[in-house]
Amino acid sequence: MTDLQAIRDEWVGVEFESAEFTIDRDRVIAWAEACGETDPRFTDPGNPDFQAHPNFTACLSTGRMMPENFPRIGSGFGIDGGKTVEVHGPVRPGDTLTGRASIHDVYDKTGRSGTMVFVIHRMDFTNQNGELVSTVDSKMIRSR
Amino acid sequence: MILDLHTHSIKSDDGRAKVENYCKWVRKKELPLDGFVLTEHRQFDDTSDYRHLEDEYGLVILKASEVETDYGHVLVFGVNDDLVNSFDFARVDNPLPDVLEAAERCGAFAAPCHPGRRNVGLFAHYERKGPVEGVHTVEVLNGGSIPGEDELSVERAVAHGYRGFGGSDSHIVSRIGYCATDFDDDVRDIDGLVTALRGGRFAPVSFREEEMDRDD
16 A cells, blocks of 8 residues: 555655746636636736736646656546635736646545545746745545 | 534635635524534644634534544544544544544544445444444434435444434535534533533434525
Protein backbone atom coordinates (compact mmCIF):
# COMPACT_ATOMS: atom_id res chain seq x y z
CA MET A 1 0.00 0.00 0.00
CA THR A 2 1.21 3.49 -0.82
CA ASP A 3 2.80 5.31 2.10
CA LEU A 4 1.00 8.64 1.92
CA GLN A 5 2.96 10.16 4.76
CA ALA A 6 6.20 9.52 2.87
CA ILE A 7 4.70 11.12 -0.24
CA ARG A 8 3.54 14.11 1.78
CA ASP A 9 6.94 14.50 3.38
CA GLU A 10 8.70 14.43 0.03
CA TRP A 11 6.33 16.36 -2.20
CA VAL A 12 3.97 18.72 -0.37
CA GLY A 13 5.07 22.30 -0.89
CA VAL A 14 7.54 21.46 -3.63
CA GLU A 15 7.25 23.85 -6.58
CA PHE A 16 7.79 21.80 -9.70
CA GLU A 17 6.98 24.05 -12.64
CA SER A 18 6.22 27.64 -13.59
CA ALA A 19 4.96 29.44 -16.66
CA GLU A 20 4.09 32.96 -17.81
CA PHE A 21 0.70 33.97 -19.18
CA THR A 22 -0.22 37.20 -20.96
CA ILE A 23 -3.84 37.97 -20.32
CA ASP A 24 -5.70 38.45 -23.56
CA ARG A 25 -8.81 40.64 -23.66
CA ASP A 26 -10.82 38.45 -26.02
CA ARG A 27 -10.09 35.34 -24.03
CA VAL A 28 -11.19 37.12 -20.85
CA ILE A 29 -14.51 38.05 -22.46
CA ALA A 30 -15.03 34.60 -23.95
CA TRP A 31 -14.41 32.96 -20.59
CA ALA A 32 -16.85 35.24 -18.79
CA GLU A 33 -19.53 34.65 -21.40
CA ALA A 34 -18.95 30.89 -21.28
CA CYS A 35 -19.54 31.09 -17.54
CA GLY A 36 -22.85 32.83 -18.13
CA GLU A 37 -21.53 36.02 -16.57
CA THR A 38 -23.50 39.17 -17.34
CA ASP A 39 -21.76 41.69 -15.07
CA PRO A 40 -20.18 44.26 -17.43
CA ARG A 41 -17.07 44.39 -15.22
CA PHE A 42 -16.22 40.99 -16.72
CA THR A 43 -17.74 41.25 -20.19
CA ASP A 44 -17.45 44.86 -21.34
CA PRO A 45 -13.95 46.19 -22.16
CA GLY A 46 -15.39 49.68 -21.94
CA ASN A 47 -16.26 49.24 -18.28
CA PRO A 48 -13.88 51.30 -16.10
CA ASP A 49 -13.31 48.30 -13.81
CA PHE A 50 -13.02 45.73 -16.60
CA GLN A 51 -11.17 42.64 -15.37
CA ALA A 52 -11.07 38.89 -15.73
CA HIS A 53 -13.82 36.83 -14.18
CA PRO A 54 -12.73 35.66 -10.70
CA ASN A 55 -12.34 32.05 -11.85
CA PHE A 56 -10.51 32.91 -15.07
CA THR A 57 -7.19 31.60 -13.74
CA ALA A 58 -8.73 28.13 -13.55
CA CYS A 59 -8.17 27.86 -17.32
CA LEU A 60 -4.45 28.62 -17.09
CA SER A 61 -2.15 25.62 -16.83
CA THR A 62 1.51 24.87 -17.18
CA GLY A 63 0.49 21.66 -18.92
CA ARG A 64 1.84 19.41 -16.20
CA MET A 65 -0.33 18.42 -13.26
CA MET A 66 2.19 16.22 -11.47
CA PRO A 67 5.92 16.53 -10.91
CA GLU A 68 8.18 14.21 -12.80
CA ASN A 69 8.87 11.10 -10.75
CA PHE A 70 5.74 11.65 -8.65
CA PRO A 71 4.79 8.17 -7.43
CA ARG A 72 1.82 6.45 -8.97
CA ILE A 73 -1.02 6.20 -6.49
CA GLY A 74 -3.75 3.62 -6.81
CA SER A 75 -4.90 2.06 -10.02
CA GLY A 76 -6.94 3.04 -13.04
CA PHE A 77 -7.81 6.52 -14.15
CA GLY A 78 -8.05 9.47 -11.84
CA ILE A 79 -11.17 11.55 -11.36
CA ASP A 80 -11.28 15.32 -11.65
CA GLY A 81 -12.48 16.44 -8.23
CA GLY A 82 -12.99 20.06 -9.25
CA LYS A 83 -11.21 23.34 -8.67
CA THR A 84 -11.24 25.99 -5.99
CA VAL A 85 -10.21 29.53 -6.90
CA GLU A 86 -9.17 32.04 -4.26
CA VAL A 87 -9.08 35.63 -5.46
CA HIS A 88 -6.43 37.90 -3.98
CA GLY A 89 -6.63 40.75 -6.47
CA PRO A 90 -7.91 41.69 -9.92
CA VAL A 91 -6.50 40.20 -13.11
CA ARG A 92 -6.76 42.57 -16.08
CA PRO A 93 -6.12 42.23 -19.82
CA GLY A 94 -2.52 43.01 -20.58
CA ASP A 95 -1.29 41.65 -17.25
CA THR A 96 1.52 39.15 -17.32
CA LEU A 97 0.95 36.45 -14.75
CA THR A 98 3.48 33.98 -13.49
CA GLY A 99 1.93 30.69 -12.40
CA ARG A 100 3.86 28.46 -10.06
CA ALA A 101 2.72 24.87 -9.66
CA SER A 102 3.14 22.82 -6.51
CA ILE A 103 1.62 19.86 -4.72
CA HIS A 104 -0.38 21.43 -1.92
CA ASP A 105 -1.70 18.34 -0.15
CA VAL A 106 -2.05 14.59 -0.40
CA TYR A 107 -4.57 12.81 1.80
CA ASP A 108 -6.93 9.89 1.83
CA LYS A 109 -10.51 9.39 2.93
CA THR A 110 -13.02 6.59 2.97
CA GLY A 111 -16.53 6.49 1.57
CA ARG A 112 -19.07 4.25 -0.11
CA SER A 113 -16.61 3.72 -2.97
CA GLY A 114 -13.81 2.58 -0.68
CA THR A 115 -10.58 4.42 0.07
CA MET A 116 -9.77 7.33 -2.21
CA VAL A 117 -6.60 9.39 -2.37
CA PHE A 118 -6.82 13.12 -3.03
CA VAL A 119 -3.93 15.04 -4.55
CA ILE A 120 -4.27 18.81 -4.45
CA HIS A 121 -2.35 20.58 -7.23
CA ARG A 122 -1.92 24.29 -6.48
CA MET A 123 -1.19 27.14 -8.88
CA ASP A 124 -0.23 30.48 -7.35
CA PHE A 125 -0.46 33.40 -9.77
CA THR A 126 1.47 36.64 -9.32
CA ASN A 127 1.20 39.62 -11.65
CA GLN A 128 3.94 41.70 -13.24
CA ASN A 129 4.20 43.71 -9.99
CA GLY A 130 4.89 40.61 -7.96
CA GLU A 131 1.45 40.73 -6.34
CA LEU A 132 -0.31 37.44 -5.60
CA VAL A 133 -3.62 37.70 -7.46
CA SER A 134 -5.05 34.18 -7.54
CA THR A 135 -4.63 30.69 -6.12
CA VAL A 136 -6.17 27.72 -7.89
CA ASP A 137 -6.40 24.33 -6.20
CA SER A 138 -7.21 21.40 -8.46
CA LYS A 139 -8.36 18.23 -6.77
CA MET A 140 -7.47 14.90 -8.33
CA ILE A 141 -9.00 11.73 -6.94
CA ARG A 142 -7.69 8.21 -7.31
CA SER A 143 -8.96 4.98 -5.86
CA ARG A 144 -6.48 3.27 -3.61
CA MET B 1 -34.82 20.66 21.94
CA ILE B 2 -33.85 19.62 18.44
CA LEU B 3 -30.25 19.61 17.23
CA ASP B 4 -28.78 18.46 13.94
CA LEU B 5 -25.80 16.48 15.24
CA HIS B 6 -23.99 15.98 11.94
CA THR B 7 -23.10 18.88 9.63
CA HIS B 8 -20.06 19.95 7.62
CA SER B 9 -18.93 23.44 6.74
CA ILE B 10 -16.29 24.68 4.31
CA LYS B 11 -13.76 23.63 6.95
CA SER B 12 -14.23 20.11 5.62
CA ASP B 13 -12.55 19.33 2.31
CA ASP B 14 -15.87 18.40 0.73
CA GLY B 15 -18.05 20.91 2.57
CA ARG B 16 -19.62 23.71 0.56
CA ALA B 17 -21.62 25.45 3.27
CA LYS B 18 -20.63 28.51 5.23
CA VAL B 19 -21.82 28.40 8.82
CA GLU B 20 -23.63 31.71 8.57
CA ASN B 21 -25.47 30.44 5.51
CA TYR B 22 -26.65 27.43 7.51
CA CYS B 23 -28.04 29.88 10.07
CA LYS B 24 -29.77 31.95 7.42
CA TRP B 25 -31.27 28.85 5.83
CA VAL B 26 -32.58 27.50 9.15
CA ARG B 27 -34.31 30.78 9.87
CA LYS B 28 -35.55 31.51 6.35
CA LYS B 29 -37.04 28.03 5.96
CA GLU B 30 -38.30 28.07 9.55
CA LEU B 31 -36.73 24.68 10.19
CA PRO B 32 -37.59 23.16 13.57
CA LEU B 33 -33.95 23.22 14.68
CA ASP B 34 -32.63 24.83 17.84
CA GLY B 35 -29.07 24.39 16.67
CA PHE B 36 -26.53 22.20 14.96
CA VAL B 37 -23.17 20.57 15.50
CA LEU B 38 -20.30 20.99 13.05
CA THR B 39 -18.55 17.66 12.63
CA GLU B 40 -15.68 18.40 10.28
CA HIS B 41 -13.93 15.49 8.61
CA ARG B 42 -10.69 14.14 10.12
CA GLN B 43 -9.98 17.22 12.22
CA PHE B 44 -11.18 19.31 15.10
CA ASP B 45 -11.66 22.97 14.32
CA ASP B 46 -10.53 24.64 17.52
CA THR B 47 -10.08 28.09 16.01
CA SER B 48 -13.45 29.15 14.63
CA ASP B 49 -15.69 31.11 16.97
CA TYR B 50 -19.38 31.16 16.07
CA ARG B 51 -20.75 32.82 19.19
CA HIS B 52 -21.71 35.94 17.29
CA LEU B 53 -23.80 33.80 14.94
CA GLU B 54 -25.42 32.05 17.90
CA ASP B 55 -26.44 35.45 19.25
CA GLU B 56 -27.57 36.86 15.92
CA TYR B 57 -29.65 33.86 14.85
CA GLY B 58 -30.64 32.43 18.22
CA LEU B 59 -29.15 29.04 17.44
CA VAL B 60 -26.85 26.73 19.36
CA ILE B 61 -23.73 26.05 17.27
CA LEU B 62 -21.37 23.42 18.61
CA LYS B 63 -18.19 21.84 17.27
CA ALA B 64 -17.26 18.17 17.13
CA SER B 65 -15.45 15.85 14.69
CA GLU B 66 -16.06 13.03 12.26
CA VAL B 67 -13.10 10.68 12.38
CA GLU B 68 -12.44 7.55 10.34
CA THR B 69 -11.73 4.13 11.80
CA ASP B 70 -11.25 0.57 10.71
CA TYR B 71 -14.97 0.11 11.44
CA GLY B 72 -16.18 3.17 9.55
CA HIS B 73 -16.81 6.79 10.39
CA VAL B 74 -17.38 7.94 13.96
CA LEU B 75 -18.72 11.20 15.36
CA VAL B 76 -16.90 12.45 18.43
CA PHE B 77 -18.56 15.04 20.66
CA GLY B 78 -16.71 16.86 23.41
CA VAL B 79 -13.33 16.95 21.72
CA ASN B 80 -10.61 18.41 23.94
CA ASP B 81 -6.82 18.66 23.91
CA ASP B 82 -6.39 15.30 25.61
CA LEU B 83 -8.48 13.59 22.98
CA VAL B 84 -6.79 15.37 20.08
CA ASN B 85 -3.48 14.06 21.40
CA SER B 86 -4.80 10.53 21.89
CA PHE B 87 -4.95 9.52 18.24
CA ASP B 88 -4.38 10.96 14.78
CA PHE B 89 -7.63 12.55 13.63
CA ALA B 90 -6.35 12.72 10.05
CA ARG B 91 -5.86 8.97 9.67
CA VAL B 92 -8.50 6.88 7.95
CA ASP B 93 -7.69 3.65 9.78
CA ASN B 94 -7.81 4.49 13.47
CA PRO B 95 -8.75 1.34 15.43
CA LEU B 96 -12.33 1.79 16.61
CA PRO B 97 -11.70 0.35 20.09
CA ASP B 98 -8.91 2.89 20.56
CA VAL B 99 -11.18 5.78 19.55
CA LEU B 100 -13.95 4.58 21.85
CA GLU B 101 -11.54 4.12 24.74
CA ALA B 102 -9.90 7.50 24.20
CA ALA B 103 -13.25 9.27 24.03
CA GLU B 104 -14.38 7.63 27.25
CA ARG B 105 -11.12 8.42 29.02
CA CYS B 106 -11.14 12.06 27.89
CA GLY B 107 -14.73 12.76 28.80
CA ALA B 108 -16.01 12.80 25.22
CA PHE B 109 -18.73 10.78 23.50
CA ALA B 110 -18.05 8.70 20.41
CA ALA B 111 -20.72 7.16 18.21
CA PRO B 112 -20.47 5.57 14.74
CA CYS B 113 -22.36 7.45 12.04
CA HIS B 114 -24.26 6.13 9.00
CA PRO B 115 -23.67 2.56 10.28
CA GLY B 116 -25.78 1.07 7.50
CA ARG B 117 -23.61 2.49 4.75
CA ARG B 118 -21.57 0.29 2.47
CA ASN B 119 -17.82 0.29 3.18
CA VAL B 120 -17.88 3.07 5.75
CA GLY B 121 -20.72 1.78 7.91
CA LEU B 122 -20.18 0.00 11.21
CA PHE B 123 -22.49 -2.88 10.38
CA ALA B 124 -20.78 -3.66 7.08
CA HIS B 125 -17.61 -4.16 9.10
CA TYR B 126 -19.48 -6.20 11.71
CA GLU B 127 -20.46 -8.65 8.98
CA ARG B 128 -16.82 -9.21 8.11
CA LYS B 129 -15.11 -8.84 11.47
CA GLY B 130 -17.74 -9.17 14.17
CA PRO B 131 -19.00 -6.62 16.68
CA VAL B 132 -16.86 -4.28 18.77
CA GLU B 133 -17.24 -3.86 22.52
CA GLY B 134 -17.92 -0.37 23.75
CA VAL B 135 -20.33 0.79 21.06
CA HIS B 136 -23.53 1.98 22.71
CA THR B 137 -25.00 4.60 20.38
CA VAL B 138 -25.13 5.00 16.60
CA GLU B 139 -26.55 7.48 14.11
CA VAL B 140 -29.60 5.62 12.80
CA LEU B 141 -30.97 8.47 10.67
CA ASN B 142 -28.54 10.16 8.29
CA GLY B 143 -29.60 12.75 5.75
CA GLY B 144 -27.10 11.46 3.21
CA SER B 145 -28.29 7.87 3.27
CA ILE B 146 -29.51 6.18 0.15
CA PRO B 147 -32.64 4.00 0.34
CA GLY B 148 -32.13 1.01 2.59
CA GLU B 149 -29.19 2.34 4.57
CA ASP B 150 -31.13 3.92 7.42
CA GLU B 151 -33.50 0.96 7.53
CA LEU B 152 -30.49 -1.30 7.99
CA SER B 153 -29.08 1.03 10.63
CA VAL B 154 -32.29 0.97 12.65
CA GLU B 155 -32.70 -2.78 12.35
CA ARG B 156 -29.15 -3.59 13.41
CA ALA B 157 -29.09 -0.97 16.15
CA VAL B 158 -32.17 -2.56 17.69
CA ALA B 159 -30.61 -6.00 17.37
CA HIS B 160 -27.46 -4.87 19.16
CA GLY B 161 -29.31 -2.81 21.75
CA TYR B 162 -27.75 0.49 20.64
CA ARG B 163 -29.38 3.86 21.15
CA GLY B 164 -29.95 5.89 18.00
CA PHE B 165 -29.71 9.53 17.06
CA GLY B 166 -30.06 11.52 13.83
CA GLY B 167 -28.04 13.99 11.80
CA SER B 168 -28.26 15.46 8.34
CA ASP B 169 -24.63 14.91 7.30
CA SER B 170 -25.16 18.08 5.29
CA HIS B 171 -22.36 19.38 3.11
CA ILE B 172 -24.48 22.03 1.40
CA VAL B 173 -26.77 24.55 3.00
CA SER B 174 -30.10 23.18 1.80
CA ARG B 175 -29.49 19.78 3.40
CA ILE B 176 -29.29 20.89 7.01
CA GLY B 177 -32.04 19.52 9.20
CA TYR B 178 -32.96 16.58 6.98
CA CYS B 179 -32.40 14.46 10.07
CA ALA B 180 -31.81 15.58 13.63
CA THR B 181 -32.06 14.57 17.28
CA ASP B 182 -34.77 15.58 19.71
CA PHE B 183 -33.44 15.92 23.27
CA ASP B 184 -35.63 15.90 26.37
CA ASP B 185 -33.27 18.36 28.06
CA ASP B 186 -31.89 21.73 27.08
CA VAL B 187 -28.44 21.59 25.46
CA ARG B 188 -26.55 24.87 25.46
CA ASP B 189 -22.91 23.86 25.17
CA ILE B 190 -20.74 20.90 24.25
CA ASP B 191 -20.54 19.62 27.84
CA GLY B 192 -24.31 19.70 27.98
CA LEU B 193 -24.47 17.77 24.73
CA VAL B 194 -22.13 15.07 26.04
CA THR B 195 -24.17 14.81 29.21
CA ALA B 196 -27.41 14.60 27.25
CA LEU B 197 -26.02 11.92 24.95
CA ARG B 198 -24.76 9.90 27.89
CA GLY B 199 -28.15 10.25 29.56
CA GLY B 200 -29.82 8.69 26.56
CA ARG B 201 -32.92 10.90 26.75
CA PHE B 202 -33.19 11.67 23.05
CA ALA B 203 -34.72 10.33 19.86
CA PRO B 204 -33.83 10.57 16.18
CA VAL B 205 -36.16 12.61 13.99
CA SER B 206 -36.44 12.93 10.21
CA PHE B 207 -37.73 15.97 8.38
CA ARG B 208 -36.85 14.78 4.90
CA GLU B 209 -40.37 14.41 3.52
CA GLU B 210 -41.45 17.71 4.94
CA GLU B 211 -38.36 19.33 3.46
CA MET B 212 -39.07 17.96 0.03
CA ASP B 213 -42.68 19.15 0.22
CA ARG B 214 -41.48 22.58 1.24
CA ASP B 215 -39.10 22.77 -1.68
CA ASP B 216 -41.79 21.72 -4.10
